Amino acid sequence: MDRCLRLSTLFSMQLLLTQALLCLCVVGRHHNNELIRAGKLGVLSATTTGDEASVASLISKDLFEQIFTHRNGVVCPAHGFYTYEAFLAAAATFNGFATTGDVVTQKRELAAFFAQISHETTCGWETTPDGPFAWGLCYKEELNVAAPYCSPSVEWPCASRKKYYGRGPMQLSWNYNYGQAGVSLGFDGINNPDLVASDAIISFKIAIWFWMTPQAPKPSCHAVIIDEWKPTTMDIVAKRMPGFGVTTNIINGGLECGRGSDPRVLDHVGYFERYCAILGVHPGNNLDCATQKSF
Numbered sequence: 001m002d003r004c005l006r007l008s009t010l011f012s013m014q015l016l017l018t019q020a021l022l023c024l025c026v027v028g029r030h031h032n033n034e035l036i037r038a039g040k041l042g043v044l045s046a047t048t049t050g051d052e053a054s055v056a057s058l059i060s061k062d063l064f065e066q067i068f069t070h071r072n073g074v075v076c077p078a079h080g081f082y083t084y085e086a087f088l089a090a091a092a093t094f095n096g097f098a099t100t101g102d103v104v105t106q107k108r109e110l111a112a113f114f115a116q117i118s119h120e121t122t123c124g125w126e127t128t129p130d131g132p133f134a135w136g137l138c139y140k141e142e143l144n145v146a147a148p149y150c151s152p153s154v155e156w157p158c159a160s161r162k163k164y165y166g167r168g169p170m171q172l173s174w175n176y177n178y179g180q181a182g183v184s185l186g187f188d189g190i191n192n193p194d195l196v197a198s199d200a201i202i203s204f205k206i207a208i209w210f211w212m213t214p215q216a217p218k219p220s221c222h223a224v225i226i227d228e229w230k231p232t233t234m235d236i237v238a239k240r241m242p243g244f245g246v247t248t249n250i251i252n253g254g255l256e257c258g259r260g261s262d263p264r265v266l267d268h269v270g271y272f273e274r275y276c277a278i279l280g281v282h283p284g285n286n287l288d289c290a291t292q293k294s295f
Contacts, residue, residue: 006035006231007091007097012023012285014092021205022112024177035185045197054098054099054106055088055091055092055097055098056088056213056265058098058103058106058110058279059110059279061084062085063279064277065084066137066278067114067198067211067275067278068082068114068136069130069134069135070117070124070128070129070130070134070135070138071135071136071137071138075123076123076136076137076138076139077138077139077140077141078121078137078138078139078140078288081113081140081197081200081203082137082140082169082200082203082204083200086200086201086203086204087204089201089204090201090202090203090204090205090208091204091208092207093208094130094205094208094212095111096212096222097208097222098110098113098147098163099224100222100228101154101226101227102260104282105226105279105280106110107276107279107281108225108276108279108281108282109222109225109226110275110279111275111276111279111281111283112134112209112221112244112247112270112272113207113211113221113225113277113279115136115268115271115272115274115275116138116170116247116248116251116268116271117136117137117169117170117207117232118133118135118137118170118271118275119264119267119268119271120125120138120171121136121137121138121139121140121169121171122135122136122138122139122267122271123139123287124138129251132267132270133267133271136271137169139171140165140167140168140203140206141166141197142165142166142171142173145290146161147163147165147173148161148164148165149164149165149166149173149175149245150163150164150174150175151174151175151176153176153179154177155179156175156176156177156178156179156180157190158175158190159190159191161245161292162177162190162191162193163193164193166202167193167194167196167197167221168196168197168202168204168206168207168213169203169204169206170206170209170210170251172206173192175190177189178190178196181196181206181209184209184213185202185205189201214251217295218250218295219246219250220250221247221250221251224243224246224247224250225244225284227242229246230242230244238292238293239291239292239293240289240292240293240295241285241286242285242286243284243285243286243287244268244272244284244286244287245257245269245287245288245289246266246285246286246289246292248265248288249287249289249292249294249295252264253289253292253293253294253295256289257290257291257292258289258290258291258293258294259290260288260290260291262290263291265289266288267290269287269288272287273287
């Protein structure tokens with residue numbers, strides 16, 4: 001039986017009530033929309049590569065369930081949505097995702113990717129069962145679904161009655177981001193943004209697409225975590241050195257990095273360290289972005 005179903009009635013009520021407050025914090029963290037800046041992202045088309053078997057060899061269904069311990073609990077709004085099978089199907093469409101380098105590098109990339117999507121969709125805090133880092137993939141939509149997230153754009157004009165609030169593991173938001181994701185992945189992101197919260201394969205594809213795609217002047221998270229990215233002189237001056245911390249900088253640097261010890265940054269790190277331990281790999285160096293300037 002799920003741990004959530006064995007909570008006392010009092011705690012269950014407290015958890016449900018606290019969800020709304022937690023979600024408000026989550027929404028504020030997710031939607032600075034550094035994910036994809038309009039006009040700066042090259043279109044990366046996803047092509048089937050046959051790597052599904054390779055990714056599956058790194059993470060079994062049982063291990064996936066251990067990593068995302070509570071995602072199907074009754075208190076998680078996304079329960080039943082994010083499946084192991086959907087993740088593998090999405091992963092198979094991206095050449096090199098969690099299949100580049102040796103097994104240690106591949107597992108570290110999985111841990112890093114899972115950590116970042118967990119931070120974006122967490123329901124956890126210090127006193128939740130199993131601690132704050134066992135609650136990834138709890139949400140598939142942000143709380144503020146009334147917000148249209150529509151930016152005037154000739155290339156990506158907002159469709160009538162459509163809203164582009166955060167959806168999916170990376171909480172994709174804004175019309176121009178949905179438009180670019182749709183072009184790359186073969187769906188109409190402008191006219192059908194709801195697909196990101198109704199089709200789990202598309203939802204995971206978008207998260208991996210962002211992970212694999214550089215956003216000049218930012219490298220891709222993939223290139224950073226497999227140690228392919230080499231910092232320039234400007235990066236070194238900005239204290240952006242290879243390691244997990246740069247992936248956080250790529251995603252949320254403008255809000256979270258260069259601010260010293262920030263609980264949001266520590267949340268990224270906490271998830272990453274937990275997942276590295278589960279997968280049996282060392283997390284490496286430069287885990288946070290406390291002293292890094294944002295890109």
